[in-house]
Amino acid sequence: MKIIAYSYSNPLLEPAADINDWGWEVDRVYQDLGQRIQLQQLITDCQTETTDYLLIHRLEELGDTFEEVSDRLHELEAMGIMIIATEQPYTSQHSHIGGDLWKLLQEIQNQHHSRRIRQGHASNRLQGLPPPGKAPYGYRRSQEKYTIDRSTATVVKDFFEHFLLYSSLRGAVRYLAKKYGKKISVTTGRRWLTNPVYRGDTAYQHNQIISDTHTPIISREEAAQIDRILRRNSLLPSRTASAPRSLAGLVVCSHCQSHTTVTRVTQRHQDKEYIYLRPINCPQLPKCRAIPYQQVLEQTIEIICRDLPLAVDGINFPQLDSIKNSLGQAIARQQEILQQLPNLVTTGILDDQTAKLRAYKLRTEISQLQAQLATLPPVNLHSVAQAVSIPQFWFDLSEAERRFYFREFIKQIEIIRNSKDWELRIIFIF
Known part of the structure; x- marks a missing residue:
């Protein structure tokens, strides 16, 4: 008894199938990639050599149209070969069952229609053409690529610049609504920040990306910085990424392991305001006391100016340069x-x-x-560390600007409590 198998794959649509996984002992496997040269060889060999069984994954692999599949089925079965489809309910001896065969023929026609559409999309991918669908906001479709829509690209560019300046997604969304009347959800704003199209790239299925297919709205350096900000913000407690105070989300009480929140205290009939950092979920009895915000801020700046240059010096830049x-x-x-x-x-x-x-x-x-x-640290980290090690630099910044720089360098600030006092320990990102 002679058993052969045939496998067909289109490299544009799917990877080649495993030709050794049939569940049968096969005498010979014929495999085609793209064109059906081996299928014609199979038919020629069967005309001169007796073959009992032909295994195939799906019947539509025998041709690109329903007519081709039907002709090759009849040609092979006329030679006395029993055809078995391993992934469909078809064997030659049961092909007379009307209902099942009709459903199978309909499935084959649907599969061919689907493959023709997918082949068209695959051909566009090979040429770097945009995928089907509406162009992202800020672009319009041309025949061969996305082109910038000057009437809307300014809005998108302003959104990115606001996010880069303040590192706040919700703030950038509110900014668009206030300045341009363009209302988008926070989810849409996040998609804009990560959309490859705005970086001059085109994304296809399975997140495959081709670079430099059209004019970008943001530069590679800006895109890398956005990715760093998003990764950093993802580590912060919810809603602290856009908090008005620069220390929000960074400070943790080492005694109770609770994150802290910024609270304001005022006295009746007085304009003066007192700001404190208070643990959110302190399990201690008595609870860990609140600490004046300004004192923590000043000590944080003092430690950064003292320790940041040393931390940067500790980075193995030769190894980093080697990776780059x-x-x-x-x-x-x-x-x-x-x-x-x-x-x-x-x-x-x-x-x-x-x-x-x-x-x-x-x-x-x-x-x-x-x-x-793009995920590697910027090459000018040494010069940046020297520039921000001056206390006056920090005090001249607004809270939003300070928030941006703090989160560029700091992973966490721990409050270490002593019996009567406290001190800070800063954990840098690198």
């Missing part, structure tokens, strides 16, 4: 291969479709490497 150089070299190698593809097509080593598929994979790999490079 390694990523840069990997990007350069991929770009060099990308530039060689047209010559390979001209000399006939690669056909046009294979070259486009290879270029697509190279460009997505380059985008991944660039994303890794």
Whole structure:
């Protein structure tokens, strides 16, 4: 008894199937990728050699249209071969069952229709064309790429600049509503901040990204800074990212392990206001006492000016430079291969479709490497640390500006309580 198997995959739509996973002992496997050359070889071999069974995952693999599938089924079954579809309820000896066969034929037609649509989308991906659907706010669709819509791009750019200045998503959303009358939800604002389109990239299925497909609204440096802010804000307690006070969300009481909240105390018939940091959920009895906000702020600035340059000096910059150089070299190698593809097509080593598929994979790999490079600390960290180690720098800032810089460097501020006093310990991000 001779058993053969046939597998077909379109590289544009899916990875190649595992040709060794049939659940049967197979004498030979025929596999096609993109074109059905091996299928024709299978038919030719079956005309000269007796074959009992043909295994196939799904019947639609036998052709690109329903007519092709039907013709090849009849041709193979006319040779006395029993065809078994491992992922569908079909075997040749049961093909006379009307209801099941009709449902199966309908499924094959639907699958072919779906594949034609997906192939069209895949062809657009290989050419770097935008995916189907409405262009993101700030852009409009052209035939080959997204182009900036000058009437709305200003709104988006202003949104990004406000977020970069104050690191507050909710604040940027309120700013748009107040200045432009453009009302968006916080969820929409977060999507804008992470949308590759605003960075000049195009995202396709499975989060595959191709870089530099159109004109960006924000630069690579701004995009990297936005990502750092979002990662940093995700570690803070809820709603403290946009709190008006610069220490909000950063201070923790080491005695009760509770985060602190900023509270205001006023006296009747007096304009003076007292601001304190108080533990939110202190389980101690008596509860840990509140501490004057201004004292914590001043001591925080004092410690930053003293310890931040030392912390930056402790970073292994040679190793960091090595990582950056390694990523840069990997990007350069991929770009060099990308530039060689047209010559390979001209000399006939690669056909046009294979070259486009290879270029697509190279460009997505380059985008991944660039994303890794963007997550690394900025190269001017030493000079920044020296600039912010001057106390007057901090006192000249507004609370919103101080909040931005604090969260750029500080992971957490711990209040360490003694019997009668307290002191601070600052944990830096790096």
